[in-house]
Amino acid sequence: MEFEAIIGLEVHTQLLTASKIFCGCSTRFGAPPNHHACPVCTGMPGSLPVLNRRVVDFALRLALAVGARINPVCIFARKHYFYPDLPKNYQISQYEAPIAEGGAIEIEVEGRRKKIGLVRIHMEEDAGKLVHDEHRPVSYVDFNRTGVPLLEIVSQPDLRSPEEAVAYLKKLRTIVRYLGICDGNMEEGSLRCDANVSVRPKGAQEFGVKVELKNMNSFRHVERALRYEIKRQIGLLLEGKTVVQETRLFDEATGTTHSMRGKEEAHDYRYFPDPDLVPLHIDEAWIERVRAELPELPDAKKARFVEEYGLPDYDAEILTASRPLAEFFEECVKLFPQPKKVSNWIMTEVLRELNREGKEIDETRLRPEHVVELLKLVEEGVISITAAKKIFPEVYATGRSPGELVEEKGLRQESDEGALEAVCREVLAENPAEVEKYRSGKKGVIGFFVGQVMRKTQGKANPKLVNQILTRLLEE
Numbered sequence: 479m480e481f482e483a484i485i486g487l488e489v490h491t492q493l494l495t496a497s498k499i500f501c502g503c504s505t506r507f508g509a510p511p512n513h514h515a516c517p518v519c520t521g522m523p524g525s526l527p528v529l530n531r532r533v534v535d536f537a538l539r540l541a542l543a544v545g546a547r548i549n550p551v552c553i554f555a556r557k558h559y560f561y562p563d564l565p566k567n568y569q570i571s572q573y574e575a576p577i578a579e580g581g582a583i584e585i586e587v588e589g590r591r592k593k594i595g596l597v598r599i600h601m602e603e604d605a606g607k608l609v610h611d612e613h614r615p616v617s618y619v620d621f622n623r624t625g626v627p628l629l630e631i632v633s634q635p636d637l638r639s640p641e642e643a644v645a646y647l648k649k650l651r652t653i654v655r656y657l658g659i660c661d662g663n664m665e666e667g668s669l670r671c672d673a674n675v676s677v678r679p680k681g682a683q684e685f686g687v688k689v690e691l692k693n694m695n696s697f698r699h700v701e702r703a704l705r706y707e708i709k710r711q712i713g714l715l716l717e718g719k720t721v722v723q724e725t726r727l728f729d730e731a732t733g734t735t736h737s738m739r740g741k742e743e744a745h746d747y748r749y750f751p752d753p754d755l756v757p758l759h760i761d762e763a764w765i766e767r768v769r770a771e772l773p774e775l776p777d778a779k780k781a782r783f784v785e786e787y788g789l790p791d792y793d794a795e796i797l798t799a800s801r802p803l804a805e806f807f808e809e810c811v812k813l814f815p816q817p818k819k820v821s822n823w824i825m826t827e828v829l830r831e832l833n834r835e836g837k838e839i840d841e842t843r844l845r846p847e848h849v850v851e852l853l854k855l856v857e858e859g860v861i862s863i864t865a866a867k868k869i870f871p872e873v874y875a876t877g878r879s880p881g882e883l884v885e886e887k888g889l890r891q892e893s894d895e896g897a898l899e900a901v902c903r904e905v906l907a908e909n910p911a912e913v914e915k916y917r918s919g920k921k922g923v924i925g926f927f928v929g930q931v932m933r934k935t936q937g938k939a940n941p942k943l944v945n946q947i948l949t950r951l952l953e954e
């Protein structure tokens with residue numbers, strides 16, 4: 479029997495606002511514990527929350543970017559649960575009437591495009607952090623994160639494989655980064671994902687019982703957790719057992735999932751409208767103000783790169799996956815209007831360095847001028863492409879000028895015609911048999927001659943020029 483997986487993701491994104499969602503405390507990461515906490519975010523009696531307007535702006539940006547319907551009146555609700563990281567004993571979230579509903583995110587897996595529907599986007603506050611002492615039976619609580627604004631983005635159960643789930647997550651991360659509303663760092667927890675997954679016999683209409691997976695802090699973990707869980711559920715069904723609805727934690731050491739708790743029903747949260755926060759009215763003018771400031775989004779940018787620069791889909795996809803990278807590319811093309819050459823360089827040499835360091839282009843010393851200077855040096859025959867590749871890592875690491883490094887390392891190509899012709903004549907004189915072959919029609923031996931010239935010049939001869947000179951001498 480064949481099975482298919484059904485996956486829906488709940489993604490939490492921490493917003494890049496300066497202050498928290500309902501108070502003026504800083505959201506800056508890395509302060510000593512409990513230095514960004516006040517009566518409001520720690521839920522002291524008598525304190526009152528005041529909504530941060532910027533959070534709404536950010537939520538609207540995302541809603542518009544994914545084509546969601548914005549609710550003209552949205553409501554904050556209390557979601558009750560008892561856990562020490564949330565001192566109020568409820569989380570301010572949204573339940574009925576979230577800020578936006580519907581919309582979709584387009585993904586591409588193995589060349590196939592697919593729209594993944596969204597259920598809703600809502601605003602809420604983050605909980606604090608529990609720190610467990612390894613040596614003593616003690617836990618500490620840090621409220622710096624309590625009240626940091628989050629957007630929760632809930633997808634429809636439209637995903638059918640771990641690969642699709644990862645593609646969706648990556649796309650969502652690209653979008654929030656483009657919008658400048660979240661840094662999308664999964665390791666640091668500014669983008670977190672709960673994955674809901676069930677399996678059913680292929681062709682069945684009804685969904686199976688779902689399990690919610692937590693504790694995956696990288697794309698790889700999401701993929702591994704889902705893969706394991708799908709296998710586990712299929713195994714149960716094949717044995718005639720049933721899947722229980724529950725929350726399971728991913729264990730990265732073993733690549734498995736284990737039960738954390740049975741899934742409480744939504745009504746256990748006793749949601750009700752927060753009486754301290756009035757319903758939020760969002761008028762057209764507000765929406766239009768936000769819309770006017772939206773940047774070009776990844777899909778549009780990709781289409782434009784194909785259209786305007788004549789790039790293959792593949793290049794455009796990779797270059798636009800990061801907004802700073804796309805901007806870097808365009809800066810280069812302005813100075814060196816050969817898009818494919820620029821793209822090739824970025825997709826190989828530049829991305830190799832970035833991936834190795836796990837960095838974004840704007841976190842490095844590399845500037846568009848560096849890449850352009852290198853490409854021009856190659857174009858003008860001053861250095862070989864091999865030499866350009868050789869010095870690039872140093873340009874990248876130090877931000878030094880390629881021209882300077884070329885001189886310092888003596889990588890300048892020999893482009894003096896007279897000098898090169900002398901070497902060419904030498905090579906031809908030393909290889910009369912090969913010359914005969916050439917003259918009898920075996921033009922391919924020219925490669926051999928070029929190789930010999932390169933050897934005699936320690937690789938510094940300009941190969942294009944050598945080729946020209948050799949052809950001229952041989953045809954004489």
Ligand SMILES: Nc1ncnc2c1ncn2[C@@H]1O[C@H](COP(=O)(O)OP(=O)(O)OP(=O)(O)O)[C@@H](O)[C@H]1O
Binds near residue numbers: 484486632
């Ligand atoms: N049978 C199913 N199999 C897989 N995924 C499902 C199934 N049914 C629902 N889902 C997905 O589960 C997710 C449910 O998220 P939602 O936030 O609505 O509820 P919740 O998980 O109960 O709430 P909470 O925010 O408290 O965790 C959605 O992404 C939805 O697409």
Ligand SMILES: [Mg+2]
Binds near residue numbers: 488630632
């Ligand atoms: Mg949810």
Ligand SMILES: [Mg+2]
Binds near residue numbers: 488672
């Ligand atoms: Mg959930």
